[in-house]
Amino acid sequence: MAQHYEAVMARKNEIMKQAIGMDYSRFESGGIGFDYEAMMRDTGYALSDIRAIQSEYGVGNTPLIEMKNLTALARKYAPEGKGARILVKDESCNPSGSFKARRAATAVYHAKKMGYKGVIAATSGNYGAAVASQAAMQGLNCIIVQETYDSKGVGQPEIIEKARKCEAYGAEVIQLTVGPELFYQFLILLEETGYFNASLYTPFGIAGVETLGFELAEQTRARYGKYPDAVVCTNAGGGNLTGTARGLIAAGASETQVIAASVDLSGLHMASDGQFNKKSFTTGHTGFGMPFSIYPDRSDVPRSAARPLRYMDRYVTVTQGEVFFMTEALAQMEGLERGPAGSISLAAAFSIAREMPEDAIIVVQETEYTGAGKHIQPQLDFAGKNGIELKFGNPKDQIPGRSIIFPENPGRIQAVDVDLDRLRRSLIRTAIDAHDMKNKTIGSEDIAFLAAECRRDETYVTSVIQSLEEDRK
Amino acid sequence: MKDSRLNPERGVGERIPKGTWVRIHRVVLPAGERAPQVPEDTQNVPLEMWVKGYLKEEAYIGETVEIITLTGRKEHGNLIEAHPTYHHDFGDFVPEILEIDRMLREEREAGDTSGTTL
Numbered sequence: 001m002a003q004h005y006e007a008v009m010a011r012k013n014e015i016m017k018q019a020i021g022m023d024y025s026r027f028e029s030g031g032i033g034f035d036y037e038a039m040m041r042d043t044g045y046a047l048s049d050i051r052a053i054q055s056e057y058g059v060g061n062t063p064l065i066e067m068k069n070l071t072a073l074a075r076k077y078a079p080e081g082k083g084a085r086i087l088v089k090d091e092s093c094n095p096s097g098s099f100k101a102r103r104a105a106t107a108v109y110h111a112k113k114m115g116y117k118g119v120i121a122a123t124s125g126n127y128g129a130a131v132a133s134q135a136a137m138q139g140l141n142c143i144i145v146q147e148t149y150d151s152k153g154v155g156q157p158e159i160i161e162k163a164r165k166c167e168a169y170g171a172e173v174i175q176l177t178v179g180p181e182l183f184y185q186f187l188i189l190l191e192e193t194g195y196f197n198a199s200l201y202t203p204f205g206i207a208g209v210e211t212l213g214f215e216l217a218e219q220t221r222a223r224y225g226k227y228p229d230a231v232v233c234t235n236a237g238g239g240n241l242t243g244t245a246r247g248l249i250a251a252g253a254s255e256t257q258v259i260a261a262s263v264d265l266s267g268l269h270m271a272s273d274g275q276f277n278k279k280s281f282t283t284g285h286t287g288f289g290m291p292f293s294i295y296p297d298r299s300d301v302p303r304s305a306a307r308p309l310r311y312m313d314r315y316v317t318v319t320q321g322e323v324f325f326m327t328e329a330l331a332q333m334e335g336l337e338r339g340p341a342g343s344i345s346l347a348a349a350f351s352i353a354r355e356m357p358e359d360a361i362i363v364v365q366e367t368e369y370t371g372a373g374k375h376i377q378p379q380l381d382f383a384g385k386n387g388i389e390l391k392f393g394n395p396k397d398q399i400p401g402r403s404i405i406f407p408e409n410p411g412r413i414q415a416v417d418v419d420l421d422r423l424r425r426s427l428i429r430t431a432i433d434a435h436d437m438k439n440k441t442i443g444s445e446d447i448a449f450l451a452a453e454c455r456r457d458e459t460y461v462t463s464v465i466q467s468l469e470e471d472r473k
Numbered sequence: 474m475k476d477s478r479l480n481p482e483r484g485v486g487e488r489i490p491k492g493t494w495v496r497i498h499r500v501v502l503p504a505g506e507r508a509p510q511v512p513e514d515t516q517n518v519p520l521e522m523w524v525k526g527y528l529k530e531e532a533y534i535g536e537t538v539e540i541i542t543l544t545g546r547k548e549h550g551n552l553i554e555a556h557p558t559y560h561h562d563f564g565d566f567v568p569e570i571l572e573i574d575r576m577l578r579e580e581r582e583a584g585d586t587s588g589t590t591l
Contacts, residue, residue, distance in 0.1 A: 005506065118544060151518035151519075154477075164559045172524070172543040172544045174523075179515050181520050184501075184508075185520075193544065193546065269512050271510070272514055273512075274514040372561050372562050372563055373562070380567045381567055410580065
């Protein structure tokens with residue numbers, strides 16, 4: 001079969017069907033929408049089944065730790081009577097060192113049950129190690145495809161460390177230079193091996209994260225007699241937030257505010273060779289968080305199970321300097337040395353806690369492992385050697401790719417709200433464009449779907465559609 | 474910041490026995506054949522790939538070879554390294570981290586009573 005770029009991309013749907021063993025067309029309505037809940041039910045696993053699978057493979061039941069010293073510090077910089085109790089779910093205690101083990105356990109279990117001999121995942125993040133670890137436990141082969149180097153052959157230290165970790169679990173690691181054609185290489189490998197596509201975005205993966213929301217709701221209620229008032233989720237592809245929110249709802253914590261947090265990398269292009277090593281965060285940033293919120297189906301499956309705007313109450317950004325600072329504070333004040341990417345939601349929570357009353361509870365729902373390459377020191381050293389200026393001051397004065405500004409005092413850590421209405425409008429516009437429905441009548445079923453997609457009513461969707469039509473005129 | 478491709482310091486011309494664990498490098502898409510949506514700086518460079526495996530036949534560093542990967546796949550590319558390992562570390566000293574630590578220690582020593590100043 002032809003292996004050139006266009007030929008492989010043209011076989012995409014066929015390869016995917018084989019590699020996931022799911023016929024997505026069964027959920028399609030023919031228009032913009034599809035039956036999301038039917039797709040999620042189609043996994044055939046109830047939440048209790050997933051908890052049992054994860055528990056069999058050592059995943060989940062991670063500690064929920066009260067950040068007494070960080071809470072006290074937040075109160076010091078908060079108005080009188082403000083400063084919610086900050087709790088952290090220490091997900092680094094999972095077998096591969098992050099919450100991604102939850103996603104991987106379910107996907108690998110399903111792949112094995114379906115008779116696949118191996119699993120493949122395209123990821124430069126913690127998910128690779130999670131899939132590799134679960135494949136080792138469950139006895140499947142594993143290939144991880146990573147974007148690692150720029151055109152000078154210089155790798156992001158954090159990603160090189162993740163390659164090492166995948167290999168430590170026995171996985172084959174394919175490393176590439178910058179570019180979205182990673183997906184092309186991924187398709188070639190799926191076709192060649194016949195392995196399962198352990199995508200981050202299948203219903204199996206997202207169902208795996210539901211246990212995280214469920215557990216933290218149960219743990220908070222058992223210890224404090226109530227559900228959390230807010231949960232902060234680092235947002236990139238949207239699966240962390242989607243799964244956690246669904247788990248909270250399943251536990252009965254439907255009043256808990258679900259807050260997304262991303263590192264602000266605005267101005268940096270994610271597919272740019274020249275800017276690749278100017279980033280000090282390789283995930284959890286706005287370069288993924290924004291586009292995946294607006295258009296979830298840009299992922300590596302026909303329909304993504306991660307649909308964050310369906311569940312998001314609020315979306316904030318924090319800066320690189322604020323996250324590095326909080327990562328260090330977590331080690332120095334709470335005795336937990338963890339990786340920087342896992343502290344994005346902690347930096348946001350430290351700011352949001354100061355808006356909330358003292359008797360409120362805010363939960364940071366993840367931490368990640370740390371080690372050589374993947375740690376505040378090598379990441380900042382790498383930034384400095386790539387010409388990024390490091391200094392103290394107001395973190396908001398940063399220019400991503402040029403400077404990292406640490407807060408001159410903890411009170412300077414201030415999450416910035418993203419205009420959710422703008423994202424909702426973009427979601428509607430993108431969905432219409434992607435399905436070629438511009439200047440066509442959008443049926444009531446699609447309007448209902450779009451309303452669910454952006455968590456608004458049908459009147460809202462209709463008025464956005466009208467204003468988009470007027471803009472076009 | 475090390476270049477991960479073949480460089481002259483890495484023993485070009487060194488003979489590597491069959492069955493050795495090696496790392497190879499290959500261009501997947503040449504510059505000019507990149508996906509249309511990528512930015513210009515990326516369009517102008519090739520998409521490159523690195524993979525590790527067992528060397529199928531004895532070869533010299535710098536030659537095009539075949540390897541068998543951990544999952545039993547065949548891959549081909551330029552032989553760049555025998556016995557590849559990891560060189561990432563904790564980086565050089567970053568004075569700003571020490572400054573953050575000092576700031577946090579002062580906060581801790583000042584106690585958690587609200588209104589306390591440094």
